[in-house]
Amino acid sequence: MSGMKNDIKLIDESGRRIDGRLYNEMRPIKIEAGVLERADGSAYIEWGNNKIIAAVFGPRETYPKHIQDPSRAVLRARYNMAAFSVDERKKPGPDRRSVELSLVISNALSSVVFLEQYPRTSIDVFIEVLQADAGTRIAGLTAASVALADAGIPMKDLIAGCAVGKIENRIVLDLNKEEDNYGQADMPVAIIPRTQEIVLFQMDGDMDDSEIKEGLKLAIDAAMKIYELEKQALRNKYVKLAGGDFDE
Amino acid sequence: MSKFTENVVSEITKDYIKKLLEKGTRLDGRNHDEYRKIEVQRNFIPRAEGSALVKIGKTQVLVGIKVEKGMPFPDTPNMGILATNAELVPLASPTFEPGPPGEEAIELARVVDRGIREGKVIDLEKLVIKENELVWVIFVDIHVLDYDGNLFDASSLATMIALLDTIVPAKKNNLGEDFKLPINHIAVSNTFVKIGNKIVVDPNLDEENIASARITISTTEDGRVHAIQKGLEGSFTVEEILNIIEMSKKIGKDIRENVIMKRD
Numbered sequence: 001m002s003g004m005k006n007d008i009k010l011i012d013e014s015g016r017r018i019d020g021r022l023y024n025e026m027r028p029i030k031i032e033a034g035v036l037e038r039a040d041g042s043a044y045i046e047w048g049n050n051k052i053i054a055a056v057f058g059p060r061e062t063y064p065k066h067i068q069d070p071s072r073a074v075l076r077a078r079y080n081m082a083a084f085s086v087d088e089r090k091k092p093g094p095d096r097r098s099v100e101l102s103l104v105i106s107n108a109l110s111s112v113v114f115l116e117q118y119p120r121t122s123i124d125v126f127i128e129v130l131q132a133d134a135g136t137r138i139a140g141l142t143a144a145s146v147a148l149a150d151a152g153i154p155m156k157d158l159i160a161g162c163a164v165g166k167i168e169n170r171i172v173l174d175l176n177k178e179e180d181n182y183g184q185a186d187m188p189v190a191i192i193p194r195t196q197e198i199v200l201f202q203m204d205g206d207m208d209d210s211e212i213k214e215g216l217k218l219a220i221d222a223a224m225k226i227y228e229l230e231k232q233a234l235r236n237k238y239v240k241l242a243g244g245d246f247d248e
Numbered sequence: 249m250s251k252f253t254e255n256v257v258s259e260i261t262k263d264y265i266k267k268l269l270e271k272g273t274r275l276d277g278r279n280h281d282e283y284r285k286i287e288v289q290r291n292f293i294p295r296a297e298g299s300a301l302v303k304i305g306k307t308q309v310l311v312g313i314k315v316e317k318g319m320p321f322p323d324t325p326n327m328g329i330l331a332t333n334a335e336l337v338p339l340a341s342p343t344f345e346p347g348p349p350g351e352e353a354i355e356l357a358r359v360v361d362r363g364i365r366e367g368k369v370i371d372l373e374k375l376v377i378k379e380n381e382l383v384w385v386i387f388v389d390i391h392v393l394d395y396d397g398n399l400f401d402a403s404s405l406a407t408m409i410a411l412l413d414t415i416v417p418a419k420k421n422n423l424g425e426d427f428k429l430p431i432n433h434i435a436v437s438n439t440f441v442k443i444g445n446k447i448v449v450d451p452n453l454d455e456e457n458i459a460s461a462r463i464t465i466s467t468t469e470d471g472r473v474h475a476i477q478k479g480l481e482g483s484f485t486v487e488e489i490l491n492i493i494e495m496s497k498k499i500g501k502d503i504r505e506n507v508i509m510k511r512d
Binding site: 103 | 351352354355357358362365366463471472473474475476477478479480481482483484485486489490493494497
């Protein structure tokens with residue numbers, strides 16, 4: 001929450017948000033798996049106006065050597081925003097926000113990868129935000145999870161998530177940029193869909209416990225839908241490779 | 249690999265902690281919702297505009313506050329500025345190394361900052377010297393001195409107490425009389441970890457090292473939640489999170505009333 005003053009109406013009388021969505025509607029999402037040639041696995045996601053690409057390298061030799069773990073692979077995700085991805089040019093390179101997001105994304109991904117199968121190696125996940133429009137950490141995590149599966153790395157499950165927020169005293173799903181700037185709270189959530197355990201969870205702003213409960217339900221329902229899109233993206237890649245239509 | 253988890257815990261200790269938790273107790277005899285002893289030393293650094301040394305058990309954190317004049321941010325021309333930084337100095341643990349802040353220090357600083365900022369603890373609008381031109385900048389520097397678990401709560405508590413004692417140095421800057429930093433709310437953060445399927449508050453170092461997941465909840469006196477951060481690789485269920493928030497409101501109230509308000 002940026003602390004900017006709120007003079008614009010974010011929800012109209014009929015309950016529509018500034019982009020016409022209802023409180024429980026997500027922005028349009030498109031996921032594509034296997035978009036890069038040289039990476040071991042990759043995925044591209046468009047989520048509203050977010051455009052994010054993720055690539056996976058590894059398991060491969062660990063550099064620097066001293067971070068290697070003799071009992072399991074080290075998974076390192078790096079969340080990075082392109083200088084041109086936001087309205088005012090962002091100074092390139094890691095800032096404090098991207099360091100924190102890289103950490104929480106690495107933790108979430110590590111919860112599903114069978115790291116113990118690849119001791120002493122590293123699995124590097126690179127997330128490049130090409131255009132940002134709020135909700136980039138979850139969109140990036142979604143792309144990264146598809147890219148890991150695309151790389152053929154054994155996982156318990158994919159990770160899926162969605163952010164919820166609070167605008168005009170209401171809990172709504174998937175904030176866009178204006179809503180994020182002028183809203184009252186932001187709460188990104190990501191789960192292991194199979195068990196619905198929460199692996200990424202942050203909140204800032206102002207909420208009470210019943211609002212958090214409501215938000216968690218909205219986010220988890222949305223994550224289950226994104227899970228289907230992720231699986232579909234992975235299937236589509238092989239349909240394309242086979243040159244045919246996919247019929248379930 | 250995380251600096252916080254590099255500390256090795258023997259299998260015997262690990263099993264013992266787990267067994268005790270099954271019986272409803274902990275290595276140091278505490279209940280699952282009980283803090284270690286909290287000690288506060290106010291105004292530990294008189295040269296700083298505000299400061300506090302907080303001990304939770306053997307964990308020690310010193311927070312110093314410096315207040316300086318500065319330019320406001322372009323998007324908030326009528327608000328003062330809060331800037332929070334944390335240093336895990338090498339004397340606090342054999343696993344901390346010198347150098348610029350790593351990801352753990354950055355996460356710590358940002359979580360503490362969020363609790364204070366989103367809880368609207370400081371009345372930043374009263375810190376404008378000249379709109380669009382000059383405001384007071386509040387620098388919070390968190391210095392970890394001894395790491396025996398739960399840096400998040402020790403740092404938040406030391407920050408809150410230091411802010412309550414902070415004097416804005418107007419006189420020295422020829423801007424009128426010194427005044428107390430305007431405080432609107434009192435934020436308290438509570439950190440819980442999950443070990444097996446048990447959840448405990450205020451983890452000590454051994455508990456932190458064998459925990460699968462961590463979560464920090466920051467609340468204000470009205471029982472509202474302003475910041476949440478889930479940490480480590482493990483997971484929580486919705487049920488667990490709702491219970492933790494409930495516990496945090498209760499424990500937060502106790503710390504607010506019995507530690508912060510009765511500080512001396």
